[in-house]
Ligand code: SF4
């Protein structure tokens with residue numbers, strides 16, 4: 303009996319031990335893949351486009367980088383991709399893992415382009431305090447400004463939107479802000495459709511020129527709700543302008559109930575169905591009544607004959 | 609003379625039967641009125657009420673409940689009309705589905721369904737012997753030429769102006785013609801008392817959620833019509849952890865992903881990914897589009913309820 307208990311206890315311990323080993327087993331990338339280098343430089347542009355891709359593809363599970371607000375999944379919660387513990391890995395290692403996926407983590411081998419994946423890695427690397435792999439390169443230096451203004455000039459004819467970003471320097475001059483990414487969005491029922499394209503960075507005049515899609519529907523009059531903002535709030539806080547513009551294609555919503563159809567309820571059944579049905583009912587009852595009428599007439603006829 | 613008396617007595621008899629049945633109706637009506645509340649509360653103040661047949665009765669105040677007929681018909685009216693100017697469509701990206709079944713759980717939660725009842729079901733598909741298997745969530749297709757509404761003898765199931773096909777459980781007589789007519793097996797029948805029937809019994813019937821469910825009637829996917837009224841995405845769409853679902857208004861040519869909240873052009877999404885509809889040869893014109901399971905985000909894991917898939 304004692305033996306049996308011992309055996310059970312040792313088996314249990316063994317089980318717990320193996321389980322913990324399996325859990326602790328780390329997800330390792332092959333040595334060769336670790337050497338891969340990020341071919342893209344850590345420019346502000348690459349970082350901000352990496353952030354966009356991150357927000358769409360990674361954020362729903364991993365949360366915001368460095369915030370630790372990932373989804374609490376079992377048995378392994380997704381890691382905070384902005385944490386130093388994660389960023390110890392080389393670019394090649396991260397690239398490998400993004401490609402392959404593991405368990406609940408999807409593979410992005412075919413769902414994201416190589417460039418997109420490197421952009422995300424560039425973005426994540428921007429949280430690396432050691433900045434071993436890449437340094438953040440700032441191309442343009444804007445002066446310190448206050449009272450940042452975003453002005454919109456909409457050309458209805460060729461459907462172009464011109465946004466102009468300026469700020470007031472310490473000396474009191476209004477100057478253009480260069481190299482800042484803007485997002486141009488159109489409001490739709492459940493979210494905003496981004497139409498800014500790949501290169502919505504302000505030029506030396508502080509301007510971004512965006513082409514509104516030729517075939518995007520608006521309401522009955524062609525009105526759409528435009529929203530233009532500085533993509534990254536970290537620069538100047540939230541800078542947003544919204545505007546109703548008549549850039550869309552005027553669209554008259556079709557009400558399927560306007561048409562009489564077979565699938566319609568009684569109220570909009572096709573006329574021919576109503577007619578043939580009512581006609582059929584009248585005919586059948588008509589015949590029955592005719593026969594009954596004749597039957598009633600029979601005795602009378604007999605009497606008359608007599 | 610004799611005949612007359614017998615006639616009279618028959619009439620009397622009928623009258624008395626009528627009165628007793630009527631009275632029973634009133635009594636049972638009252639007991640129904642406050643059964644739930646009376647059990648929970650102490651008897652308090654009483655009020656004098658005039659019944660329909662002119663009798664004065666004293667009723668416990670606790671037993672009085674607001675009438676439900678007003679809001680009920682109002683809900684049913686707007687539920688039948690739908691949301692003006694919209695034309696809802698759904699896009700399901702099969703390359704991202706890994707059978708997490710979160711959509712099913714959210715749906716069952718929303719519509720008072722037991723775990724074995726499905727408005728949306730994730731199926732394991734294999735089209736032919738040598739083709740690759742994949743997972744396919746299948747809700748009601750909200751057909752633009754729905755065979756189900758054609759066969760309903762009592763106008764209980766209908767299509768609205770925003771394209772959604774609904775069922776009025778208050779009208780449905782449970783003939784199940786529509787189940788037979790639907791080629792996508794999208795409809796279910798409530799054979800028994802629905803889940804949590806006790807809990808939901810005092811709720812006003814909402815035609816846009818089919819809640820409370822009714823025994824002996826038909827129920828199916830509603831595109832979460834009640835949530836759409838608040839500009840919220842359907843339950844299944846917003847609960848998917850893997851970005852499978854897009855939902856939006858076709859009139860705006862935009863659909864929004866429930867997981868990433870990215871909004872994309874509907875026409876482009878369908879065009880670039882060769883989107884298709886189920887069984888187009890039937891001419892039912894579904895409003896649910898599928899993107900083929902190519903370039904998958906997950907390897908297919910054949911086991912339907914594989915532990916690893918369930919997140
Ligand atoms: S899928 Fe079935 S239930 Fe849904 S609209 Fe089409 S025929 Fe009707």
Ligand code: SF4
Pocket residue numbers: 759760761762763764765775779780781782783784785786787825826
């Ligand atoms: S089961 Fe209900 S909804 Fe379906 S056809 Fe019969 S009455 Fe209509």
